[in-house]
Amino acid sequence: MLGSSSLQFSVTHRDGRARCGILRVPHGDVETPAFLPVGTQGSVKAMTPRDLVETGTAMILANTYHLALRPGADIVRDAGGLHAFMGWGKPILTDSGGFQVFSLATLGKVDEEGVTFRSHIDGDLILLTPERSVAVQNDLGADIIMAFDECPPATSQRSVLERAVERTARWAERSAAAHSREDQALFGIVQGGTHEDLRRRSTEQITALEFPGYAIGGVAVGESPEEMRRVVALVAPLLPEDRPRYVMGVGNPEDIADMVSCGADLFDCVIPTRHARNASLFTRRGLLKMRNLSLARDFSPVEDDCPCHACRHFSRAYLRHLYSRGEMLAGILGTIHNLAFYQRLMAAARQAIRDGRYGKFREEWGGYPREAAQEEGPAPEDPLGAEA
């Protein structure tokens, strides 16, 4: 398949089904399992690229849907591609826009050709097809791009999910046929909701197309965390051993620790960045609510042993003050910390796999406190809430 040679993936260590390895793409190497922060509109919110590198981030995700609407793929292409446009020289993955079309836009007609929807920005009527999604992603120029899929809510009727599986397979083929850049690797996406037979069928159909990597889509779309993990535990081992496996839109630290144990390699999620803007900071003991009065005189860092810029230079009391006053610096420092927390989690997971103690690591992260990653109260720095 076109672009297959632009990606090299080698598993270096295994511990049960968990594995760690190196993903090599044109803009650099990524140690796996890896977490990709979300840069919805060509910016990981509140982060300069150099801040992002400092958190340990090796690869990010950007959203095709958002970038296609604004500023438009042609502008990004003329800027020299997304890497040049956003000043991020390391690897990028773009999604296909499928998820956003079904979740953010006012949905029009969905038929075999593609999806007609109204832009959430200006109400323009737009047709997105597999060909169009891939053309836009070719313009954006990410290292890894995704096939266009139909992504219904997990709570949809079986008939809807079944239709989505079949259509996703046909669209995957059309996506592959439309792909025109040798330097981008196109991944296929497995759908099927929480139905075991549909997931198996989708996995067979998509893997038959011989993509250089595979994603488990249709997760974190309304099902319970237990169902979500069950789906990943089912699908991941069915995917080819020698290709990277990407779980889309996940998740909480416990979810990630669990899915790594199933053999998943890549994750993206808005949780660390969105939580940071909502004053929820990650610590090993759970989420710290930064507007809490109890922190007003707490002059210790968010986490004592955290090497991030926020923890090395600022106290909980200062961060609480910044959050309480709606200062932008709160979102900046909070995002630095939360992403550093996630990247340290991934580094620790990799080390645990190398050391052959992943089972214990998985247990340690079990029951990590969960909180919906949604806007809560004023988030002045994020008026659009348009991440993901």
Add this chain to the structure above:
Amino acid sequence: MLGSSSLQFSVTHRDGRARCGILRVPHGDVETPAFLPVGTQGSVKAMTPRDLVETGTAMILANTYHLALRPGADIVRDAGGLHAFMGWGKPILTDSGGFQVFSLATLGKVDEEGVTFRSHIDGDLILLTPERSVAVQNDLGADIIMAFDECPPATSQRSVLERAVERTARWAERSAAAHSREDQALFGIVQGGTHEDLRRRSTEQITALEFPGYAIGGVAVGESPEEMRRVVALVAPLLPEDRPRYVMGVGNPEDIADMVSCGADLFDCVIPTRHARNASLFTRRGLLKMRNLSLARDFSPVEDDCPCHACRHFSRAYLRHLYSRGEMLAGILGTIHNLAFYQRLMAAARQAIRDGRYGKFREEWGGYPREAAQEEGPAPEDPLGAEA
């Protein structure tokens, strides 16, 4: 006077009335003329301290009124002072809160004792006196602190301005008497509106108190730019040659260039930071409105010869995209650029003085395009607008 020895000021070069020199305070040296970015609530909006240092900033201003209300001077004191609290190891100047009491709060009673006002945050009734202002500033621990003054609008009746001059002199004496820290230098403030005789009288009264430095207050409070400059041109030469002269709350590049020619040494203003959040970026040719459609495909930096992080790594087109989408990174990069622009202006002014060509420099900056530094349209990252 207590704290006089904590400050050393030496003029190293003169060109007409313009002078450049070194201001030495406990947290470091500041080359003058200097521009102090405004960190109203203990944060220069959108900036980490390291970003700020990179813009060439050597000293910042923080607002006593805001910090006294939130988080409270006791918390800042217990954190080890403002330098430790906000992670800024370089010099800080705090104002007295006088200006904010008269501009932001709902004013209650103003009498000889002090000012009773309602907090703009929660409506609490608060009495601010010279003693209280200095006690709070002693707690905050800035290198330079300001006497508590009465600062009526420039458009006030002469009788109001005259009363403010007399009261400001008495309050300056009380401020000096209340000051209790050897490591902080207390500056006196000249008032008097746009009345030449009142300005002369206030200057005589305040300089008689032998402060280690002097501020020209009651400027940029409703008078025209021409009147403002006339006041500074009048007062600056009347202040002692061997003490630093600080023009409060000014200004536009042309104002600064003009006032330096009158012998002013220190400036603070919200213009560069607020303009940055409002998508107005400074260039040598004037303000660039970053949401302008004409920039959509402009892949050049904001300024070709600017060495700031924003100009070295990002294009006008990218910044336009970020501003248009309300991304926090717009405010971050814009603030970096605008502060770097101001600090380069100051460095160029110092060099022009050293080179004996300040008159030409002053001319070159004459007529710099002026724009009100007020909120215009959505400024999502600055919901409080509470800078200054």
